[in-house]
Amino acid sequence: MFRPLSIFIGARYTRAKRRNHFISFISLTSMIGLALGVLAMIVVLSVMNGFQKEMRSRILGMVPHATLSAEQPLDDWRKVADSAMKHPEVVGAVPFAELEGMLSYKGMMQPVQINGIDPREESKVSIIGKHMVQGDLDALVPGEFGVVIGEISARRFRLNVGDKLTLIVPEVSSAPGGITPRMQRLTVVGVFKVGAELDGSLALINVVDASAIQRLKDGQVQGVRIALKDLFMAPEVSRQIVAELGQDYRTDDWTHTQGSLFSAMKMEKTMIGLLLLLIVAVAAFNIIATLIMVVADKRADIAILRTLGATPRQIMAIFMVQGSVIGTVGTLIGTVLGTITALNVSQWIAALERASGRQIFSSDVYFVSYLPSELQVGDVLLICAAALSLSFLATLYPAWRAAQTQPAEALRYE
Incomplete structure (x- = not known):
């Protein structure tokens, strides 16, 4: 050869x-x-x-891929959700609320982000239901002010299902300081563990209770959370949806909150x-x-x-x-x-x-x-x-x- x-x-x-x-x-x-x-x-x-x-x-399965909101609370969130679901990349759209405050228990305090969710709809946009170690999301009954906290928070406060703690949120008022704290008693109905920092910084309540804390009218919600097939398309898809909804709407996505990580x-x-x-x-x-x-x-x-x-x-x-x-x-x-x-x-x-x-x-x-x-x-x-x-x-x-x-x-x- x-x-x-x-x-x-x-x-x-x-x-x-x-x-x-x-x-x-x-x-x-x-x-x-x-x-x-x-x-x-x-x-x-x-x-x-x-x-x-x-x-x-784990992290992006918990945080919203994108949110749709307006200058004023949404009176009919299903209209916005139906409009979002028309986009081929959207796989879920549910009501959503977000608050920031402090959890207090027996003199101990920690900052927390409170997400208001609909337990019946949450599985469409989140993996939280698969990572419950105590209790269940269905225990977030409207009007009972139940809360689901992360495993790190539960361990830090030594909390179990049935324990009560206090949520402190800032509220704009006519007082000299301009802001006064507002307190709400919450009952622990579940504990989740996704194995990330969210276990110590996130808590979930019913979206109806979140609206009540925010002093919204019955039926009003802060916004709509959407989940996408390809989460890396969130900025582009959310902008397209907002363009169809009109100028009164705005959007935010995970690249602003978790992109640096x-x-x-x-x-x-x-x-x-x-x-x-x-x-x-x-x-x-x-x-x-x-x-x-x-x-x-x-x-x-x-x-x-x-x-x-x-x-x-x-x-x-x-x-x-x-x-x-x-x-x-x-x-x-x-x-x-x-x-x-x-x-x-x-x-x-x-x-x-x-x-x-x-x-x-x-x-x-x-x-x-x-x-x-x-x-x-x-x-x-x-x-x-x-x-x-x-x-x-x-x-x-x-x-x-x-x-x-x-x-x-x-x-x-x-």
């Missing part, structure tokens, strides 16, 4: 022959280093993707990826050292090839092939092992926890009580491209040095 001279000799130099076992060992270590670098990048980025997915599903997570992934790329760069540097040693060892062979008619371009190609083989094999091994590890790391960590009897990611300490992993094809392709590119670039200087070898000088003492 016909093979170009450069490929034949370059592949032959990669294998161990008689007196160059040490150089082949260095080639093997370069492959292993590159494989470990690629494996580490794939696994770490997959784990970060898993954490991002968990945080996105996910931007920080995205930047963190990028920076960690660049740091891990240094491992691949070190392995590529080992390829440079390996090829320089090979060039020094093969000076006589290079000179003989030159005297037989090999051009400097062919000599350069020989060592570029050798370095590329090392880089390609190392990248393929790392990609296969990294993909297998990323797909199974969650099960392996869980098995390790069962075998050791200790929980590595305790739910009392971490928001996510297991190690999530999500392998993305784009990340794998990007990592492979970076590793192969660095491996190829690492071959250029040693190959150029080999091409500059002068036959007479190399054979003078042979």
